[in-house]
Structures are given as structure tokens and as C-alpha cells.
Amino acid sequence: MATSVFKSRRSAISGIAVTAVIGLFVLYPIFFLLQAALKQGDGTVEGSTGYGTGNFERLPNYSGIIWNTLEVSIVATLIAIIVGFLIAYILTRTNVPFRRGLEQLMAVPYYVTPLLGALAWSLLGEPHSGYINILWRALGGEGSIVNVTSAMGIAWVMALFEGSVAFVMISAVMQSIDPSLEEASQVIGAGRFSTMMRITLPLVAPGVLGALIYVFAEMLGSFSAALVLGTPSRFYVLTTAIYLMVTQYPPRIPLAAAMGVVLFAVMFLMTYLYRRMISGRSYVTVSGKAFRPRPVDVGGLRWVYLLLVGAYIFLAVVLPMLTLAYVSLQKLATALPSWSNFTFEHYRVALSQNAVRYAIFNSLELGVITATIGVALTGTISWLLHRTRLPGRAALEYISMFPQAVPRLVFAFGIMWAWLVLPVPVYGTIWLLLIAYLTVFLPLGVRTISSVLLQLDKTLDECGQVCGASWSQRLRTINIPLLRPGIMAAWMLLFIGSVRELGASILLVGPNSQVLTPAIVDAWNFSSSELTAAMALIQTLVVGIFIAIFTMLMRRRDLKG
Amino acid sequence: MSKEDQAKGVARSAMVPSRRNVLRAGLSLATLPVLNVIAPRAYAQSAAATTVQGFETGANVAQAEQEGAVVFYTHDSGAAAAAICDAFHKDFPKITARYVSLQNGSLFSKILAERGASRYEADVIQFSDLGTAIDFQSKGGYEQYHSPQQKYYSPDHLSTPAGLYFWIAMGFAGIGYCTDQVKAAEAPATWKDLLDPKWKGKISVKQANSGMQFTEWYELRKLYGKDYWKTFAQQKPRGFNSRVQVFDRLARGDDAICGMAEWAGYQLAREKKAPVAFVAPKDGLPSSPMANGIVSKAPHPQAARLFIDWLMSLKGQVFYQENPYLYYGSIRKDAPSMPGGLRLNDFKLLVPTDMKAFLASRSEFNSEWNQMLGLL
Numbered sequence: 001m002a003t004s005v006f007k008s009r010r011s012a013i014s015g016i017a018v019t020a021v022i023g024l025f026v027l028y029p030i031f032f033l034l035q036a037a038l039k040q041g042d043g044t045v046e047g048s049t050g051y052g053t054g055n056f057e058r059l060p061n062y063s064g065i066i067w068n069t070l071e072v073s074i075v076a077t078l079i080a081i082i083v084g085f086l087i088a089y090i091l092t093r094t095n096v097p098f099r100r101g102l103e104q105l106m107a108v109p110y111y112v113t114p115l116l117g118a119l120a121w122s123l124l125g126e127p128h129s130g131y132i133n134i135l136w137r138a139l140g141g142e143g144s145i146v147n148v149t150s151a152m153g154i155a156w157v158m159a160l161f162e163g164s165v166a167f168v169m170i171s172a173v174m175q176s177i178d179p180s181l182e183e184a185s186q187v188i189g190a191g192r193f194s195t196m197m198r199i200t201l202p203l204v205a206p207g208v209l210g211a212l213i214y215v216f217a218e219m220l221g222s223f224s225a226a227l228v229l230g231t232p233s234r235f236y237v238l239t240t241a242i243y244l245m246v247t248q249y250p251p252r253i254p255l256a257a258a259m260g261v262v263l264f265a266v267m268f269l270m271t272y273l274y275r276r277m278i279s280g281r282s283y284v285t286v287s288g289k290a291f292r293p294r295p296v297d298v299g300g301l302r303w304v305y306l307l308l309v310g311a312y313i314f315l316a317v318v319l320p321m322l323t324l325a326y327v328s329l330q331k332l333a334t335a336l337p338s339w340s341n342f343t344f345e346h347y348r349v350a351l352s353q354n355a356v357r358y359a360i361f362n363s364l365e366l367g368v369i370t371a372t373i374g375v376a377l378t379g380t381i382s383w384l385l386h387r388t389r390l391p392g393r394a395a396l397e398y399i400s401m402f403p404q405a406v407p408r409l410v411f412a413f414g415i416m417w418a419w420l421v422l423p424v425p426v427y428g429t430i431w432l433l434l435i436a437y438l439t440v441f442l443p444l445g446v447r448t449i450s451s452v453l454l455q456l457d458k459t460l461d462e463c464g465q466v467c468g469a470s471w472s473q474r475l476r477t478i479n480i481p482l483l484r485p486g487i488m489a490a491w492m493l494l495f496i497g498s499v500r501e502l503g504a505s506i507l508l509v510g511p512n513s514q515v516l517t518p519a520i521v522d523a524w525n526f527s528s529s530e531l532t533a534a535m536a537l538i539q540t541l542v543v544g545i546f547i548a549i550f551t552m553l554m555r556r557r558d559l560k561g
Numbered sequence: 562m563s564k565e566d567q568a569k570g571v572a573r574s575a576m577v578p579s580r581r582n583v584l585r586a587g588l589s590l591a592t593l594p595v596l597n598v599i600a601p602r603a604y605a606q607s608a609a610a611t612t613v614q615g616f617e618t619g620a621n622v623a624q625a626e627q628e629g630a631v632v633f634y635t636h637d638s639g640a641a642a643a644a645i646c647d648a649f650h651k652d653f654p655k656i657t658a659r660y661v662s663l664q665n666g667s668l669f670s671k672i673l674a675e676r677g678a679s680r681y682e683a684d685v686i687q688f689s690d691l692g693t694a695i696d697f698q699s700k701g702g703y704e705q706y707h708s709p710q711q712k713y714y715s716p717d718h719l720s721t722p723a724g725l726y727f728w729i730a731m732g733f734a735g736i737g738y739c740t741d742q743v744k745a746a747e748a749p750a751t752w753k754d755l756l757d758p759k760w761k762g763k764i765s766v767k768q769a770n771s772g773m774q775f776t777e778w779y780e781l782r783k784l785y786g787k788d789y790w791k792t793f794a795q796q797k798p799r800g801f802n803s804r805v806q807v808f809d810r811l812a813r814g815d816d817a818i819c820g821m822a823e824w825a826g827y828q829l830a831r832e833k834k835a836p837v838a839f840v841a842p843k844d845g846l847p848s849s850p851m852a853n854g855i856v857s858k859a860p861h862p863q864a865a866r867l868f869i870d871w872l873m874s875l876k877g878q879v880f881y882q883e884n885p886y887l888y889y890g891s892i893r894k895d896a897p898s899m900p901g902g903l904r905l906n907d908f909k910l911l912v913p914t915d916m917k918a919f920l921a922s923r924s925e926f927n928s929e930w931n932q933m934l935g936l937l
Contacts, residue, residue, distance in 0.1 A: 522638050
């Protein structure tokens with residue numbers, strides 16, 4: 001009885017603390033956004049002429065842009081989830097050759113700044129100057145074989161670079177499945193495909209659903225691919241429209257905020273559907289019965305799988321990286337190489353800029369802090385959502401999903417207004433970026449850790465409790481070790497997400513807190529594609545080295561353990 | 562070949578910008594606009610000046626060094642801002658210059674939001690067009706400071722009243738084309754040539770967030786009437802965010818023509834030996850001055866004065882003309898030639914003269930331009 005009271009009190013205290021933090025980080029800026037969305041007049045702070053629903057009434061005028069957004073988001077999400085699921089299945093559940101190496105390469109598109117992917121594919125697939133089309137015409141073809149500036153082209157690039165998170169999220173869940181369930185299915189006569197669809201897929205359903213919602217929201221808020229590839233074909237989505245509205249003079253922030261607020265409704269619906277689908281069902285795959293994840297022998301099919309994964313990696317990693325490396329070594333980007341056009345100058349310029357060196361350091365520092373605090377925060381939220389009976393936990397889930405629904409550029413305005421008026425000295429410092437990152441990546445952390453948590457049998461914790469283990473002992477010896485894959489995936493996702501974050505950073509960087517991705521976008525806008533390619537490759541390399549060191553240290557720790 | 566000849570060679574135009582042509586056109590920088598909202602003015606008395614690093618300043622240099630920092634808010638790129646800050650810091654090692662770089666609209670929102678919350682982070686601010694600067698002035702945003710450098714500028718190129726901001730540089734635009742796609746003889750020579758249906762779907766311009774684009778829209782509408790842009794809209798132009806993007810696309814042949822080719826972007830492309838050419842139409846080149854001034858309640862007031870004086874000085878102006886991230890023309894009376902050997906007054910520049918009408922037309926421009934580019 002006393003334990004139960006203590007437990008509920010602890011949950012209540014954690015609940016109140018987390019709700020306060022979430023309230024401050026999410027609801028407080030949203031209050032300012034709602035206020036802005038209801039403002040009438042020219043939208044400047046002093047140009048407001050009162051409140052009303054005029055901005056929302058104007059939204060039907062943008063139905064074409066809203067339709068464009070839905071079109072590319074749905075297509076890109078479907079591509080990302082299907083490809084993410086298949087590759088996660090191949091790499092975690094089968095004995096495909098070179099598995100570990102392929103796994104490492106699969107993470108690359110996620111830590112590549114989306115702008116880099118878009119830039120690479122614009123160089124490859126522009127109807128006139130794209131290298132693929134030039135090659136096509138040189139081989140006797142006519143017109144263009146690829147057009148990345150079309151809606152489908154944009155969706156393809158978005159799926160490759162902004163949807164790669166689906167693979168990371170789904171594979172984290174797949175690693176926790178007891179292979180004996182699949183083996184049992186095959187023993188009683190089910191084929192491999194049937195086993196995948198009837199056993200594996202339902203077991204990873206929370207992870208896939210979580211990834212689906214996250215990726216769809218990510219696509220709604222996607223910016224770089226639509227900006228780089230859509231603008232040349234006069235194809236706008238909500239984020240590019242918002243970007244152009246807030247950068248115009250006078251800035252049309254109220255209308256942009258209204259567009260952002262409308263996306264709340266979409267997110268509400270998605271979160272509601274997610275809750276409905278997972279409620280009342282068990283997805284437990286990690287129980288008291290010990291298992292060792294082991295791949296299924298798929299025979300000769302492993303080479304077909306290798307080919308499939310290899311093709312994806314070629315399109316998402318090798319081809320874009322080679323293109324950018326090639327462009328970064330040219331004075332003027334051209335399809336045909338020549339020695340007189342060769343230069344290392346862009347790397348020299350990029351590395352000689354104090355601002356860039358300083359920004360790399362800031363980005364890495366912020367990435368580590370965001371990931372570490374973010375995992376603790378989102379882990380606590382996931383725990384409260386799925387392991388307690390805390391009143392109002394459904395509301396907590398909805399609120400923690402809010403930041404995903406609002407384009408980050410708009411959310412950044414809310415954060416700026418919110419923290420400007422608070423008497424806390426964070427405005428203009430790196431700490432405001434930390435707050436922004438923790439807020440905008442809340443849904444990512446919660447989704448990733450929740451997916452793994454749902455697979456964990458509660459009885460394991462209860463066994464520990466029966467044996468007299470304290471809460472902290474159980475956390476340390478039972479729950480955290482079992483949640484490790486999810487926690488590590490969340491840490492990595494938050495770290496990479498922070499380093500490549502753009503939307504919120506553009507507005508919130510201060511004179512003392514420059515970070516790298518806005519500097520890369522700046523180079524694309526004002527310097528050259530060649531310098532941008534060099535800077536983006538430097539960023540990718542730095543992040544890659546950092547992740548390799550991190551992974552190595554973790555493996556060494558595992559071996560010691 | 563002299564620098565001037567080289568520049569003429571690449572500026573294949575209906576009107577090669579020579580001094581004689583400019584004189585014939587009857588408008589030179591010396592007669593640049595007298596803002597009709599401005600009463601005749603004389604220079605206000607400058608602060609007591611000392612000479613440091615070869616230029617006069619009204620700042621207390623020792624105090625500025627004691628402040629140790631200056632914060633520069635600018636619409637220009639991060640690379641440009643970083644270069645300016647580094648150059649200033651080189652001259653004044655005891656003062657760290659830092660910057661915030663944002664597109665003009667976002668910069669305006671940010672500074673207003675900060676001031677609305679009584680936060681004063683910026684010392685000096687630069688806007689991409691006069692409209693924003695005048696709006697900021699009307700909100701009490703500037704600190705009045707009469708720089709000893711003002712004497713090198715025409716009173717028309719200072720704020721009203723003087724001392725709030727000055728025209729730090731001039732951007733101007735003509736027509737650009739891809740020489741791989743378009744022969745010189747077929748290239749548009751005048752603004753009206755852009756309306757030829759053969760260019761449909763092949764023209765790039767900039768988005769409505771460009772102050773330069775606004776000026777072009779305003780000036781060409783004044784010259785050719787409202788129908789000019791209505792006809793131009795039928796060409797289905799594509800809008801981009803920056804001069805670098807439009808020239809990169811021209812160089813690759815993705816667009817054949819650029820309807821708002823900024824000289825600064827052209828210089829950068831020319832340096833890379835990109836297959837692009839610049840045309841200076843004989844009717845003139847729309848030009849947009851950038852405005853720079855000290856922000857009221859600046860946290861480092863003496864460093865801000867020193868920074869402004871440095872920017873206004875010959876040294877600062879040469880830097881603005883020659884840095885590849887800037888490549889702007891200087892409006893300073895004794896400014897040397899720009900890279901390529903030309904001076905601002907070698908071109909027939911079209912600068913808005915009726916500021917009231919210019920400012921009042923902004924919302925019409927935003928609406929028409931967004932609609933034309935498919936953004937509504």
C-alpha cells in the first residue's frame with residue numbers, strides 16, 4: 001500500500017514537472033503563435049489593427065499550395081515508409097551480406113543536411129542541365145529522362161533525405177523482436193513473405209505507425225527540397241510559401257502563423273488515429289523469456305536483398321555524395337570535367353572562415369547537449385504515457401506532438417516572442433537554440449522511445465519489484481538495458497537532427513550562437529553551389545566522424561559489459 | 562586591355578555603359594534623386610573628429626575599445642557580414658565585431674520584436690531598401706549621429722534629418738543572359754524586349770522579398786506603364802531568392818534570360834568564367850540603395866560610431882565594392898572604380914525619387930509579384 005502511494009506520488013511529481021517543462025517549451029510559444037494568427041493588419045508588431053479570423057478566411061485562396069503540400073507529403077511518406085520498412089526488415093531480420101556496413105551507410109542520408117540532398121539531385125536531375133539528362137541526351141535520347149523539379153521528383157528527394165528517419169525508427173523496433181515468433185510461423189508452414197506480413201509487420205505496428213505519423217509530419221514541414229527543386233518549376237508548398245511570406249517586407253507573419261496553426265488539426269487527427277490503433281492491443285515482444293536477436297537465413301534471396309539495399313544506398317548516398325564531391329572540386333560546376341576547372345579553393349574558403357569553424361563547434365556542442373537532455377526528457381514523457389495512470393496523459397501526448405505539426409520557421413517566431421519577454425537571459429545565446437531544439441525534437445524522441453517501450457513487457461519491471469528491487473535499481477538493471485536500442489536510436493536521431501536543423505535556427509541564431517546549417521544555406525543563397533557543396537560535405541564528414549567515434553565507444557562499452 | 566575595356570567587353574549591351582552614353586542619357590549619379598519628402602538640407606554639425614587608421618571618426622576610440630564589441634544586424638549574407646566584421650576587427654583588434662544575418666523582412670521582424678520586449682542587442686543595422694529604413698525611422702529605431710564622414714556624401718544620400726542612416730551602397734540590375742543559349746545579336750537589348758513571347762518560360766527574376774526587385778518593378782512601371790508587368794506575367798517567369806541562384810541557373814542554361822540581373826551577381830559569375838553576359842538597357846538600370854545606421858539604445862554606442870565611420874570611410878566603401886560577397890557600388894563622392902574599372906556614374910541609374918509614392922506602392926507590388934510567380 002505504502003509502495004503504491006509512493007509510486008503514484010512519484011508519478012504525480014514527475015508528471016507535474018514534465019507538464020511544466022512541456023507547457024513552457026510548447027504551449028507558451030504556441031500561445032504567441034495563436035495570438036499572431038489572429039492578428040489583423042500588416043502583421044508587424046506595431047501595425048496590428050486588432051484581432052479576428054481574417055487570416056484563416058484567406059487560407060482557401062491558398063488551396064493550390066495546400067494541395068501541393070498534401071500531394072508531395074503523402075507520396076514521400078509512402079515511399080519512405082515502404083522503403084524504410086523493407087530495408088529495416090532486410091538489415092535486422094535476414095542474413096543479408098555486409099549487414100553492418102550497410103546499416104552504417106543507411107544512416108548517412110539522415111545526417112546529410114536535406115539541402116545537400118536537394119542540391120545534389122538538382123544537379124543530377126534538372127531537365128536541362130541535370131547530369132543524368134545530359135548523359136541521356138549524349139546517348140541519343142531526347143528531352144529529359146528525369147525531372148526532379150516535378151511534384152514526384154520533389155517527393156522522391158524528400159523521401160530519400162527527410163524520410164530516411166523511417167528506417168532508423170523502424171529498425172530500432174525490429175531489433176527487439178524475438179526471432180522465435182517468426183521461426184514458429186515458418187515451422188507451421190508459412191512462407192517468408194507471409195511471415196513478414198502476418199508476424200513481423202503486426203509486431204512492429206506501433207513503430208511503423210509512429211514512424212508514419214512522424215515522417216508525414218516531417219514531410220508537411222519539409223523545406224529544403226521544396227525550396228531548391230520546387231521554386232524553379234513554380235511549385236510551392238506551405239513551408240516555402242511561409243518562408244517567402246516572412247522574409248518579405250512587410251513580413252506577413254499573421255498569415256504564415258495561420259497556415260502553421262492549421263497544421264495542428266492535421267497533427268491532432270494523426271495522433272488521435274495513432275492512439276486509437278494502439279489502444280487495447282499488446283505489442284509486447286520483449287518478455288521474461290530470454291532471446292538473442294538472430295537473423296533468419298533467407299538462402300539465395302540474400303543476394304537479391306543485397307542488390308535492393310545496394311540500389312537504395314547508391315541513389316541516396318553514393319550518387320549524391322559523388323556529385324557533390326565532384327562539384328565542390330570545380331571552379332564552375334559543369335557536367336564535363338577538365339583540369340583547368342579543378343580547384344580545392346572552396347574547401348580552403350570554407351575552412352578559413354572563422355564563422356564556419358565556430359559554427360561547427362557550436363553545432364556539435366548543441367547536438368550532444370540536446371540529445372542527452374532530450375533523451376532524458378522524452379524518455380520520462382514516454383514512461384509517463386505508457387507506464388503510469390497519470391491523469392491527463394493523453395493530453396500530454398497530444399501536446400508533445402504539437403511541435404511536429406508547425407513548420408519550424410513559424411514555430412521559431414513563437415519561441416522568439418515567448419523568450420524575449422521572459423526575464424531569463426537566454427535570448428540571443430546558444431541556450432535559446434537548445435530550448436528550441438529540445439522543443440522541436442520532442443515528438444521525435446517521444447515516438448522513438450515509446451515505440452520500444454510498448455514492446456517491453458511490464459511484468460519484467462514487476463518481477464524486479466516483487467524481488468524487492470527499488471525503483472532506481474529496476475530502472476538501472478532492467479528497464480534501461482532493455483530500452484537501450486530505443487534510447488541509443490533516440491540519442492542518435494536527436495543529435496543528428498540538431499546538427500542539421502535549419503528552420504528554427506535561421507531566426508534564433510544570435511551574434512554569439514552561429515550554427516552550421518544556416519551558414520550552408522547562406523552559402524547556397526549568396527556564394528555558390530560549389531562552396532555550398534564543399535561546406536555541406538565538411539558538415540557530413542564531421543558528423544560522420546563523430547558518429548563513428550560514438551558508435552565505437554558504445555560497442556567497446558558493450559563488449560566490456 | 563584596360564580594366565574598363567574588359568568590363569565593356571563582357572557587358573555586351575545595346576548601351577555599353579560609357580561616360581559619353583551616360584551624359585547623353587542626362588542622368589548621372591551626381592543628379593541622383595532628391596527625395597521629394599525631403600526639404601533642402603545642409604550637413605549637420607559633425608561630432609569632434611579624430612583620425613584613426615587613416616579615417617576620421619567622431620567616436621571616442623578608447624571608450625569604444627573599452628566596450629570591446631559591436632553587433633551588426635544585416636540583410637546581407639552571413640559570409641558578407643563575417644567578412645565585414647573580420648575586416649573591422651583587423652583594424653581594431655580590441656573590438657570584437659559580431660553579426661546577425663537575416664533576410665530583410667525577418668530582420669525587421671526580429672529587431673522590432675526585440676525592441677518591443679525592451680531588449681537591445683543590435684548596435685548597427687543595415688536594411689536592403691530605403692522603405693524598411695524609413696519605416697524603422699518612423700518607429701524611433703535610429704540613434705542620431707553626425708559622422709565626420711558625412712561630408713563625403715551628398716545630403717540626398719543621407720537620412721532626413723541627417724545622421725540617422727546613410728546610403729551605404731547601391732545595388733543595380735540590368736538584363737542577364739546565358740551565352741550558350743542565346744546569341745549576342747538575339748539577346749534582349751531593352752526592357753521591352755523581355756516581353757517577346759520567344760522568352761516565355763525561360764526568364765528568371767527574384768522573389769518579392771527582394772528590395773531590388775521592388776525597385777525594378779516600380780521604376781519600369783513608371784517608364785512603361787502598368788501594362789508592362791501584366792504582359793511580363795504572361796512569360797511565366799520563375800522567382801528565386803538570391804542573385805547567386807539566378808546566375809548559377811543562367812550559367813547552367815536552366816534559364817536563358819534573367820530579368821533582374823544584379824551587377825554584383827554578374828561580377829561573381831564573370832569571375833568564375835561562367836557563360837553569362839550583362840546588358841545595360843539604354844532606358845536605365847533600376848537601383849536600390851541600402852541603408853545603414855546606428856540603432857537607438859545600442860549597447861555599445863562608441864563602438865557603433867566607430868564602426869559606422871569605418872563603413873562610411875573610403876576604406877569601408879572600397880571593401881564594399883571589392884569583396885566578392887558584396888560587390889556593391891559606392892555612393893561616396895571620392896569612391897574609386899568598381900572591379901572591372903567602372904564607376905556607379907558610368908551607368909544610367911533609376912532610383913525612386915518620390916519616396917511617398919514608392920513606399921505606398923509596396924503592398925501593390927507584393928500582391929502583383931506574388932501572383933505573377935504563382936504564390937498569390
